[in-house]
Amino acid sequence: MSGHSKWSTIKRKKGANDAKRGKIFTKLIKEITIAAKMGGGDADGNPRLRSAITAAKSENMPKDNIDRAIKKGTGDLDGAVYEEILYEGYGPGGVAVLVETMTDNKNRTVADIRHYFAKSGGNLGESGCVAWMFDKKGSILVDKEGIDEEALMDIALEAGAEDVVEEEDNFQILTEPEDFSEVVDELEKNKVVCSEATISMIPKNVVEVDEEKPAKSLLKLLENLEDHDDVQKVHANFDIPDELIEALS
Structure with missing residues (x-):
């Protein structure tokens, strides 16, 4: 399991209460706003906006x-001015972590991000230190329950999916x-329910974290980052055994 989908699965198992749902909406609204600002409000002519709208609809x-x-x-409406900043670093166990942020106060944001990394025993690095991974x-x-694998593969691959x-x-x-929205649209036409649909940073390789202390610290770091109001997305190249995740829950 890739680091991205492992973290997504962990988050879903923890559940999404109303407060979490509000944070998700806030992050999605920021992405839609900046996508429209940079490329215009016509989703057909603005791939980033179309992808953001697709992600919002999936939630x-x-x-x-x-x-x-x-x-x-x-x-057309007044709103805050946000700046996009990508932070990179290493978490417990040598796990590479990418943090996508949108902020109206980058000094506040970088101080908080650095604090979370240091508190976990990791460290915030220079630009480019882990993005190449x-x-x-x-x-x-897509949840497996009630889904025929062969049929799903046919729909996805014919729509332009890679794998x-x-x-x-x-x-x-x-x-x-560039094929993301078209694949999501085709899945929806075929009544396939997506539990998550997003443009993400997928790790090329994963780091196994199979000891309790670094695993616990890593999950806490990722949770703290996700909960920060200025953080849009968190990506990490880890794999933690399911039995260890259950023990830490």
Whole structure:
């Protein structure tokens, strides 16, 4: 299981209460807003905006929220001015971590991110220190229950997906970023429910973390980063045995 889908599965098993749902919506709204600001409010002519809208729909965000976020980006409604910054570092066990942020105060954000890394026993690194270990891909997760693998593969691959990977609880569909929305649209047309659909950084290789102390510290680091208001996405190249995850829960 890739580091991306492992972390996604862990988050889903922990459950998404209303507070978590609010944070997810806030992050998605920021992405839609900046995508519209950079490339315009027409999703057909703005691939990043289209991908952001697709991700928002996969989280059941109301259409009104999406429309308001687009209007903030295009300047039709007032909104905060955000700057995109990517932070890179190493977490416990030598795990590479990428942190995508959108912030209106980069001094506050970098101080908080550095604190989380240091507290976990990791360290925040220089730009480029770990990004080369990841590939940018569309990642779509589909729960295995009630899904025929062969049929899913036919739909996904015919729509332009690169690969369909079977994992413990779900199938992970990988695409090139430019094919992401088309694959999601085709899955929806065929009544396939996506538990997650996002453009992500997929690790080329994973680091096994099979000892309790570094595993616990790593998961705490990832949780702290995810919970930060300025953090959009967190990517890491780890694998923790399922039995150890259960023991730490």
